[in-house]
Amino acid sequence: MLTLEHVYAGYGEAIVIDDCSLTMDEGESIALLGRNGVGKSSLLLTVMGHTKVHRGSIRWCGQDLVKVPQHARARAGLGWVPQEREIFKSLTVEENLTVTALPGKWDLKSIYALFPRLQERRRNFGNQLSGGEQQMLAIGRALMLNPKLLLLDEPLEGLAPVIADELCVAIQRMIRNEGQSLILVEQHVEQALCLTHRAIVLERGRVVHNAQCPDLLGNLSVLEKWVGVRVAHP
């Protein structure tokens, strides 16, 4: 579904994504891991067209993506939840959700079933939400596009543990019950590995390790080497 071949991309002349290749099939979920600054978010930005691609090809469902304008990528089935959440503050929760909804299995009803808090808050404005609620809304808004692939950039960052758990359950439901394809960038390595099927480790803008999540969880030396964290054995 998504194929990157030897992609070099970055901001202006600076290269952040350096010879990156990966493929992803429909229904798959990938955890994108790596230390700070290795280009995890930039990889998502590259897929969404917010960086300058110098070389390489990005194919999406058989179509060359590099020249596709940013707004058309969303319409082509790429949903993106950026790290900053970026809720429309002066729109209500419901307006945020309906602003560019596309028909499909995700609609207001199924989003509210996934995030009941959003239904309670549906008349509230974007700036009247807690951080966790904003994150739920950001994910819900991206899902309303009924994307074939959802890109989640550190959704758990800065959330209270209870809320983070609630989000994890929702992400798990998206993957297990709805078969939602997604790429999850996350610093909470353990949680990310428990949620997704496969993990990709980035280092200096390139893929250095690619494994099934259970295998990686059993191979702590790789994690320590590339991600730099000690993971308690599950």
Add this chain to the structure above:
Amino acid sequence: MSDTLARDSRHLTFLRARERWKPAEIAFWFALVGVYFVFPTNLIFVSQILITGLFALSLDMILGYAGIVTLGHAAFFGIGAYAAGLMAAHGWHEPLSGLLVAGLAAGIAGYLSSFLLSRGGGDLTRLMITLGIGLLLFEVANSATKYTGGVDGLQGVEVGKLFGVFGFDLYGKTAYAYVLGIAFLLFAFTRSMMHSPYGLALRSMRENQTRALAIGIPISACLTNIYTIAAVIAGIAGALLTQTTQFVGIDVLSFQRSADLLIILIIGGTATLYGGFVGAAVFMLAQDRLSNLNPQYWLFWLGIILIVMTLYLRGGMLGGLSRLADLYRHWRNKERP
């Protein structure tokens, strides 16, 4: 965008609920009909308020909803005013077709200039570009005295009977009904547009352009559309002024008109649809009363009003009113056991 949404009935129910006219809105328009009977001697003045309100509504579409700042919106008002004036002065006296041509002329100008605005750049760039276009057109009208009459204004504007039946009379009765009818039609059109998914898309664009792009809103196309539509409405407002006063002064293109319009919209409240009309009424009544009090210094009072309002009444008159209504509701709920 709207056709994809229309397929999902759930979204439609939600949007229809928003679209229903509220009692206060219905009262607003009936009150304007009532003015015709209650204040028959002030119809000319109220017509002017309505025209300015309509003009401010067109600014609200681009500034309030889409977040495009401009200091040259009078350009489109002026183009409409001159288009209608030139037609009427050169033998085409039918008013409705005059409005159409004026709207079309302003729309073409809006469409062309929208490309200058969508070429990146921030608010400052847009302020300068719109200011530049406004000044440019003013000087064109100023120097083309042969066609526009320059600073003396365009003379000899003769407007025929409305529907071939109702002549424009000295008391402005026909003019008032005509202006009110056109203003209402354009308002209803704008209202339904702003309550559609397209309106939501504009508001998202105002909030955060990158994010709007990321969820599939074609920003440049939206900008071009809304700027063109706003220019058409501004042009029609200009034409209404020409037809009801049977004269075109060069001030229709002046910077002062663009600046006043901004003040009017901010006094009334942005992104509310009614802010323009409320602002126009407050501004023009204040101008009328304060200049009666002291003809030379009315701008002094306006300056004070403007500073106080922007500092303490965010969201303008309508924003203040809705906060008062909230407080009242809150208080009433508390009173209840």
